[in-house]
Amino acid sequence: MSESTKSPKIFISYSWQPIQNKNWTLEFAERLSRDGVHVIIDEWDALEGMDKYSFMEQMVNDPNIKRVLLICNGSYQAKANDKKGGVGIESMIISDEIYSQADQTKFIPIVRESKDGKACLPTFVNSRFYIDLSDPEYYEDNYEQLLRNVFDKPKSSRPPLGEPPAFITQDDPIKSQTANKLLPLINALKNNKSNTEIFINEYLDVFINSVMEFQFSEEEADRNKPLDEFVLERLEKMSIFRDEFLLLLKTYSKYSTFDTEIFHKFFENLLSRTLNSQYSDQGISDHFNFFNYELFLYFTSFLIKNELFKELQYMLYNPFLISKRDRPIEPIMYYHLNKPVYSLNKGRSERLRLNRADVTADTIKERIHEDFKFDEIKETDIMLYYVSCFQFDPSTFGHFAWWPHLTVYHTYRLPIIEKCISERHFNKIKSLFGVQDKDELKEKIEVIREKGADRIQRFHNEFPHLTNVFDFDKIGKYK
Structure with missing residues (x-):
């Protein structure tokens, strides 16, 4: 198995409210696991007696965690913006990481909910590219996009660089007439x-x-x-x-x-x-x-x-x-x-x-x-x-x-x-x-x-x- 297809580790940050969002997130985590992704989530990995804020900070900062998925619904957006609860703490830790680290591709907003045609994104990630899983019609395509991102297997990749066409490297004024038209x-x-x-x-x-x-x-x-x-x-x-x-x-x-x-x-x-x-x-x-x-x-x-x-x-x-x-x-x-x-x-x-x-x-x-x-x-x-x-x-x-x-x-x-x-x-x-x-x-x-x-x-x-x-x-x- 190649390095890029070994089970990558990801951490999921989400809001427990409403209960439907928690249930959706757990089902989502189970599907990722079946698809070969090592998912770390508080429901499975935060044991009794552990400090939950220390656990969150460790997950966000752990270099072995390849991606941090932010499950963005209305509750997550509100708590992150108001710095309330576990989501508020996580958002402060994540935003500090985002703005202090060169590799910002680690954090991926996953849109679960939209209001008035706008994705429910916290302020600290509202200018970032996101993956929209809120629309059932496009869910499978966008889920595939997420998997490809996690495994570093994009659907399309940059072609190899070729040599510039000859008319680019030639300085002859006669030839430039044709280049200007071509x-x-x-x-x-x-x-x-x-x-x-x-x-x-x-x-x-x-x-x-x-x-x-x-x-x-x-x-x-x-x-x-x-x-x-x-x-x-x-x-x-x-x-x-x-x-x-x-x-x-x-x-x-x-x-x-x-x-x-x-x-x-x-x-x-x-x-x-x-x-x-x-x-x-x-x-x-x-x-x-x-x-x-x-x-x-x-x-x-x-x-x-x-x-x-x-x-x-x-x-x-x-x-x-x-x-x-x-x-x-x-x-x-x-x-x-x-x-x-x-x-x-x-x-x-x-x-x-x-x-x-x-x-x-x-x-x-x-x-x-x-x-x-x-x-x-x-x-x-x-x-x-x-x-x-x-x-x-x-x-x-x-x-x-x-x-x-x-x-x-x-x-x-x-x-x-x-x-x-x-x-x-x-x-x-x-x-x-x-x-x-x-x-x-x-x-x-x-x-x-x-x-x-x-x-x-x-x-x-x-x-x-x-x-x-x-x-x-x-x-x-x-x-």
Whole structure:
């Protein structure tokens, strides 16, 4: 038995009048005893020949007495205030203890009676928190509260302290713009305010504007240091935006119904702005390319982790409407958020002779967010590739399909697919492949095989072929 659950000792101070109060108190003491509390009360512990005032003083001052319960009815209130009788003596002893001791939690008023809507509390405790046992409707709940107090087992306890969000510890003025919008947004979500959507849209607009502050200036375009160094420096500073975005997702999904259109519009705007950045055609927007890829990876991982599959299906099958420079608006799919990062994969790898298959993948792994496991992000990367195979377009696929960088870290198991032995799980994720049942899924995968849509050669990128990943005999085997 732990220290906190050993029988704690308590002393009960009460008035013998009226007789109903004495009888109630004795029944109350008996119940506490049955519930493991060592009760000391004059009726049981003050023997003949003992000095009753000395007994009371000893009980109140005894360090082994964990709690002193004051049973407050009209008689107890009057006698304590008038300093009459045993209650009056006890009240003087107790009030001296209360005002002279640092630990004031030892004394708990128990309200037995109220008059004119006010608890019958003596003056010396009328400003203290009390437990109300006067109302039969709430008696059991409040009795449980008392027991938890005596045994130091509160119903709720303080959660462990975490680290302050990154935007709190950063001093960069660009980042503070987003922080100034994020804090009131989180407050609006937690308090269910009616104007939450306005806060979200304002925050996401400022978010994109702040990200765009990191595009290269003309002077930086004539750089005197390797491009990959510039890119990594910017990515380090832009980490704050990824972390803020994940905090927003976590808070938003907890306190609000998930409106996918808000985030579809956000990624559409982010993609449009970064594609139209000043130097996007000069190979020095790789930090934007990496940032878009990483952010969408985490966004998708979050949806999968929280089983928001319908919301994810909306994101993956509804095109973004993008106008690049002066060209007409063009519908493009989510895999345009995954554009090559040449400065890392080619420039940095060759310059430093790293002999690495994919420096983008290495960088994602090095920057992993504490709320996610790398295997989760890697599985998301593969799923986004598989879904792009179902959207196969021979005219563009070779250039713009989702490239699963993280598969250079070899993958042999995909839990999200393996769980399809559960009919319930399969019915949740089947919309990601645009099918209604496993027969249709089988037909589509056969078309993918015939067209060669799963065309990544498994040299460095080792993971299951789409034609082999599903065991159709086992799909939906269990309810």
